[in-house]
Each structure stands twice: as structure tokens, then as C-alpha cells.
Amino acid sequence: MRKTVVFDLDGTLADTSGDLLAAANYCFRDMGLGDVLSPERDSGVALRGGKRMLTVGLERTDRYSLETVEAYYPVLLKAYGETICAHSWIYSGAMETIEALKSRGFGVGICTNKPEGLADQLLKELGVRDAFEALVGADTLPVRKPDPAPLVETVARLGGEMPHTVLVGDSDTDRNTAKAAGVPSILVTFGPSGEDMAALMPEALMSDYAELPEIVERLIGTA
Structure with missing residues (x-):
């Protein structure tokens, strides 16, 4: 799987x-x-x-x-x-790392509390929509994160299974979603709330996207 x-x-x-x-x-x-x-x-x-x-x-x-x-x-x-993309940008190294994960066989998707239509629009305007095989937004299902259902749906659309999944996020919402779904979470420390992430006790913290492949393989193994 x-x-x-x-x-x-x-x-x-x-x-x-x-x-x-x-x-x-x-x-x-x-x-x-x-x-x-x-x-x-x-x-x-x-x-x-x-x-x-x-x-x-x-x-x-x-x-x-x-x-x-x-x-x-x-x-x-x-x-x-x-005006969805006048002052927004992809974090440094994110897309290169995502392509590296995909080349190793991992399925890659997005689970967000942004409405799905706006998330799709933003990703297209940023020029990266095609990099993600699955997108589940706040209104895709009747519930949103931290309910685990959107994450479960994202994984299903990727053809994966929950025991072989990791969630990368930046908030207590993401930490709680992962916990409810029984999967490891990796929280980034380079966002506005980065200094608070350690207190949430995720399975891993990430300060740079270059670290992600090693963290993923440590938590769920190779694809």
C-alpha cells in the first residue's frame, strides 16, 4: 500500500x-x-x-x-x-522537497481548512496545483480539521492507508487532527507561530524543508 x-x-x-x-x-x-x-x-x-x-x-x-x-x-x-495571490508565496524548498518525495514513491496531497475552491485557486495562481494529487478543503466534507475525516479522505484519494501516513502542519489544529487520526505529525517552526510548536509535542519538528524526507522516512519508512 x-x-x-x-x-x-x-x-x-x-x-x-x-x-x-x-x-x-x-x-x-x-x-x-x-x-x-x-x-x-x-x-x-x-x-x-x-x-x-x-x-x-x-x-x-x-x-x-x-x-x-x-x-x-x-x-x-x-x-x-x-486578490488571493498578491502577497503570498511558497516557502523556500517546499516544492523541490515535494518532488523528491514523489520521486521516491510517496503520495502527496493537501488537507486544509481553507475552502476547497479558494485553495484550488491559490495553488493554481502559485503555479503548483498539479504537484498535488489530492486536495481536501474546509467544505469538501461536512466537517473540517481537527476532525480526522478530512485527513482520512485525503489519504483515501491518494490511494494510501492511515498507518502509512504523516501530516505536515503548523498549528494545534494539525497536531490534533493527526492525533485523532492516529498518525504522526510534523510541525514546521518557520511560520509565525513556530516558537509554540514544540509545546504541542509532535512526533517531529521541521525548521527547513530539506529536512523533510529524512523525517518522513524515520516516521513511516521508505515508500
Whole structure:
């Protein structure tokens, strides 16, 4: 049975915080609040998703309500989709390492809490969509990470099995997803929340994509 390496997207494969923050600030300007979030302060917030950005910004301006978050979430998604790749980039070495894993026989896919359509759009605009055989997003199934079902679905689409899978991510969501699915997790330390990853006690930490093939083979063996 094929062995598989599944990646989170935002904060793991690509730094997308700039475009996410721009979409959130579009909403805050529409509310008359100006640009509430900044790249210097809030990159980590951005990688927690649209609703989290709206929540943090509204709390910061004493305007929070769940109704406002829900009302502006579609606005944020629309704004993000219109300018999804102006300030986003793939982390150094990621695609070279992914091609190396594929050449060794590993199946490679993405399991993200970004809506599937936006994830597909972003990967295409970054020019890397064809590198991934499977893509499961936040709305592909009725549940999202940390429920293990999206990860299980990604692995199934790759033709793999859970005992021969590893999840690469950048957050407690990814750590908890892997734990719930009974697979090892590798958490990256080069993202905005990198200093917090060790406390989550993953099976491995990764500071550079060049380290990944050795870590994968140590955790699940050769393909």
C-alpha cells in the first residue's frame, strides 16, 4: 500500500498571511474601522482563518458580535478570492522537497481548512496545483480539521492507508487532527507561530524543508 505525506496549506506550504490580512482589513474599512490588523502583529492570526481574523479585529475595536462575524465572513471570502495571490508565496524548498518525495514513491496531497475552491485557486495562481494529487478543503466534507475525516479522505484519494501516513502542519489544529487520526505529525517552526510548536509535542519538528524526507522516512519508512 502506498505511503502518503499530507500537507496543510496556509503557514505550512505557503505564507498567505498578507493576502488574508488584506481581505480582513477590507471588511474593517467597510465597517468604518480602518485597517485594524497588521502584518507585523497579526500574521499568526491570519493563518487561523477568516472568522478568527474578524473576531480579533472586532474585539480589538470593542465591536465584537457573532452576528457581525457571520455577516462579514462571506464578504471576506469574496475579497480574498479577488486578490488571493498578491502577497503570498511558497516557502523556500517546499516544492523541490515535494518532488523528491514523489520521486521516491510517496503520495502527496493537501488537507486544509481553507475552502476547497479558494485553495484550488491559490495553488493554481502559485503555479503548483498539479504537484498535488489530492486536495481536501474546509467544505469538501461536512466537517473540517481537527476532525480526522478530512485527513482520512485525503489519504483515501491518494490511494494510501492511515498507518502509512504523516501530516505536515503548523498549528494545534494539525497536531490534533493527526492525533485523532492516529498518525504522526510534523510541525514546521518557520511560520509565525513556530516558537509554540514544540509545546504541542509532535512526533517531529521541521525548521527547513530539506529536512523533510529524512523525517518522513524515520516516521513511516521508505515508500
